[in-house]
Amino acid sequence: MYSYAIQALSSACSKRHRQVDATSEPLDSAAIQQEHLLVDMLVSLCRFEWQAGYQELATALFQAEVEFSIFCPSLLLTEQSKLRLFEHFWSSNGARVGEDGAFGWSLWLEKEEENRHKILKEESSDDNEVGGWTGWTEQVSGRNGDSIASANTVEVDVDREGLDEEMEDENGKPEDDTEAMLKLLGIDVNAAASDEVKDTTTWVKWFEEEVSRDLSQWMPTRKAGEFSRVDEMGEGEDEDQLSSVVLFEDINRFLFSLRSNEARLSLVYQFIDFFGAHMSPWTSSNSLSWSEKISSLETLPDSMLENLRSVQECLSKSDSVNSFSLGSLLSGSCDISMRTEMMKFLRNSILLCLNVFPRNHILKEAVLVAEELFVTNMKTCEVATTPCQSLAKRLLKSDRQDLLLCGVYAQREAASGNMKHARRVFDMALTSICGLPKELQYNASLLCLWYAESEIANSSSRDRDTESSSRALHILCYLGSGLAYTPYTSQSSSMQILRARQGFKEKLKKIQSAWSHGVTDDQSAALVCSVALFEELTNDLPGAVEILEHMFSSVLPGRKSQSHQLELLLNYYVRMLQRHHDDLTLSQLWKPILEGLQLYPLNPELYRALVDICNHRMTSHKLRMMFDDYSRKSPSVVVWLFALSYELSKGGASHRIRGLFERAFAQDTLKNSVILWRCYIAYEIDIAHNPSAARRIYFRAINACPWSKKLWLDGYRKLSSVLTVKEMSDLQEVMRDKELNIRTDIYEILLMQG
Structure with a gap:
């Protein structure tokens, strides 16, 4: 399925690329959209393979496409010639992206050519058997890339008539339902049991070994140089080795070329996000990539866990009941060693990608966080320094004009509690900004917002007279006035504040004009947030609210819903209101959240704010009615996760929680949600203590x-x-029949026991 779809769309993109090459025209928006769709389809394929147990294939598919599209050599080649050239790289001993010593396909090819010329010089001049690149031939198609196509969903119609909030206990269901389910899976309940395994403890040991191998065997095994085709493998090569070695013929049908920087960045971002690195928001929650990721969740990603954990903390403060979290229900899905190796893999990958996208602050932040997690898990960091400090200094040494790298590094220092060092880094960057080119000075708004927010977060009080608030105001006065920056020494004068306010008014007029034409970027959104924070610190909240609502009104609703910058601005607006929730009416708090959920129905931060405000201002019944309403209008995994998290944190009745699960599965868009099914099973075992259910x-x-x-x-x-x-x-037999990747044979466990 994926193979045909990707090949068809890739063929259409290649045709458009040839037209562009012939006319020298830039890619139009439709062609860029096609490339984005190709990337999303590849990510869906990788997710499918990973969830079915083929982690090595999923990793290899990502490695191959990143090398093929991001690090391709600058040669004018047809797609077939490019594939033949790439086959030579993939079948060689060359390190691939993410592996130690990798430097990209293009540079590898240059070094290979240099080595070939050296060999030619050393050999006799009449030796005509030394071949060049033209000696390659296409490989015969072998292993089926759609390795688990037979694991298609078996649709099951479950009778849900009469389900409501007061549903009866699951114990009332007849056992015939379970027997019917077993028959649908192809299991004969009347067949005699095998005599080989005597008790369930053997299968539990098999499970533990299987999970251990799943956690450790996610990188493709490198067998380069020994064989290049399936039919060249000896008879001694077993199935396990075949599944861990990813040959060129396993991935060649899924490779495609990307021309637009937007699509290439999307590939890199989704590659990093797939392996669990921290990523600043880079796309709208309305995008296809985000909705596909959310609907196919098996476990809770860190960003979602953080929001759900905040809900539980908020509710546990106001209730004395024994509460549970969704995160605790699904714990134990990943171990530290796997996490550590993944962070090393991602650090290597991002550092390589930074050669192509050198001043990308999202990638810079991701690589610093990956380094932090890697070093922390390895327990090699010193107490006095931030784990990412040495890497940040090394990156800054290679590009001293990278202001946003200074900014993300200073943010990591502030988040670690090293505020003095963070201030030194921020001050160094802002002091040097005047001597830089105009395009780099444009980043001042991001740098100032990060600095000011770090100061506000460092303050233990909402009082505007604290030193941290004075420092934040000093930074924003510099941004508004446009004067040369000087580090903080004393509070800003009334003249400095007035000059900054006038400067901000002029800047906002220019941004409003650009936004009305649909042109938004991170820098302009950061400037609007900075102006709102400036008003909050000088004139209190009403002035900040007026600015934010005025800027929102300048953008058409259709453009708002697709702009991740405006979604971030809305999140900032809601957080600002939450800081002052004691001084505002319910309607003032309510309006932006309701309007935001109409625009961004999959936004987790808005649901977190919804629960927080309702918990303080409304009854539980009212919030439950709201969740019911949103689950009908915009059914999604996000809505149900927050509704379930609320009930679990409040110690909700079992019939209500079961009713939520059953109503979710009654919706067509959610009946195949793995994470909801896993939560339901975990709830019955760990909380309801009902194993039969x-x-x-x-x-x-x-x-x-x-x-x-x-x-x-x-x-x-x-x-x-x-x-x-x-x-x-x-x-286990049915799992094999479904072509899920089983790594452990039960006979291995029996031999260990014997």
């Missing part, structure tokens, strides 16, 4: 989502007390 839900879940290996393994993790030996054996 969890067993029935488990069989429904694997019928609805047969591609998720993690979901199948939840049966061995959580249901070993209620599943029989025969059922566990049958489940």
Whole structure:
């Protein structure tokens, strides 16, 4: 399925690329959109392969496409010639992106050419058998890239008539439902059990070994130079080795060329996000890439966990009941060693990509955070320094004019509590900005906003008379006045504040004109936030609110919904209101959140604010009615996760929580949500303590989502007390039939026990 779709769209893009080459015209918006769609399809394929247990293939697909599109040599080649050239690289011993020693396909090719010329000089001049690039031939198609196409979803119609908030206990369901589910999976409940495995503890040990291998075997095994085709492998090569070695013929049908910088950046961003690195928001929550990511979740990403954890902390302060979090229900999905290796892999990858996108602050922040996690997990950092300090200094040494690198580095220092050092870095960057080119000076708004926000966060009080607030105002006065920056020594004078206010008015007029034509960027959004913060510090909240609402009104609704900068601005607006929630009426707090959820129905920060405000100002019944309303109008995993998190944190009744799960699965868009099924099973086991109900839900879940290996393994993790030996054996056989990647044979466990 993915193969045909990607090839068809890639063919259309290649045709447009040839037209562009012939006419020297830039790519139009339709062609760029096609490239974005290709990237999204590749990410969906990688996610599908990863969830089915083929982590090595998913990693290799990402590596191959990044090398093919980001680090391709600057040669005028047809797509077929480019593929033949890439085959030579992929089948060689050359390090690929993310691996130690990788320097990109293009540079690797240059070094290979240099080495070839050296060999030619050393050999006799009449040796005609030394071949060049033209000696390559196309490989015969071999292994099927759609490795788990047979794991298509088995649709199951579950009778949900009569489900409401007061639904009856799951114990009332007949066992015939479970037997029907087993038959749909192809399991004969009446067949005799095998005599080989005597008890469930053996299967639990198999599960533990399988999970351990899944966590460690996510990088492709390198066998370069030993063979280049499947039919060249010896008979001794077993299936495990075949699955971990990703050959060129496994990935060549999914490769495509990208011309636009927007699509190439999207590929890099989604590659980094896929492997769990911290990423500043770079796309709207209305984008296809975001909605696909949310709908296919198996576990909670860090950004979502942070928002849900904030909800639980907010509710636990006001309630004395025993509360549970969704994060705790799904804990144990990743171990430290895997996380550490992934952070090293991402650090190497991002550093390589920075050669192509040298002054990209989103990539710079991601690589610093990856370095922090890697060094911290390795336990090699000193207490007195931030783990990313040495890497940040090395990057700054290679480009001393990179102001945004200074900014993201100073933010990491401030977040670690090293505010004095953060101030030195910020001050150094702002002091040197006047001597830089105009295009670099344009980044001053981002730098000043980050600095001012770090100062506000450093203040332990909302009082505007604190030193941190005075420092923040000093920074914003510099940005508004346009004068040369000087480090803070004393409070800003009334004349400096007046000059800054006049300067901000002129700047806002220019931004409003650009925004009315649909032109938004990070720098202009940061400037608007800076002006709002300036008004908050000098004239209190009403002036800041007026500025933000005025700027929002200058953009058409259709353009608002697709701009991630305006979505970030709205999030900033809501956070500002929350800082003053004690001084505002409910309607003043309510209006921007409701309008925001109409524009961005998948925005987690808005739902977090919704719960926070409702918890202080409304009854539980009113908030539940609102969640019900949003779940009908804009059904999504995000809405249900927050609704469930609210009930769990409040210690909600079991019939209400079960009712939420069942209503979610009654919606077509959510009946195949792996994360909701996993939460439901975990709830019944860990909170409701109802293993028999969890067993029935488990069989429904694997019928609805047969591609998720993690979901199948939840049966061995959580249901070993209620599943029989025969059922566990049958489940493993069905997993193999569905072509999920099983790494451990049960006979290995029996041999270890024997």
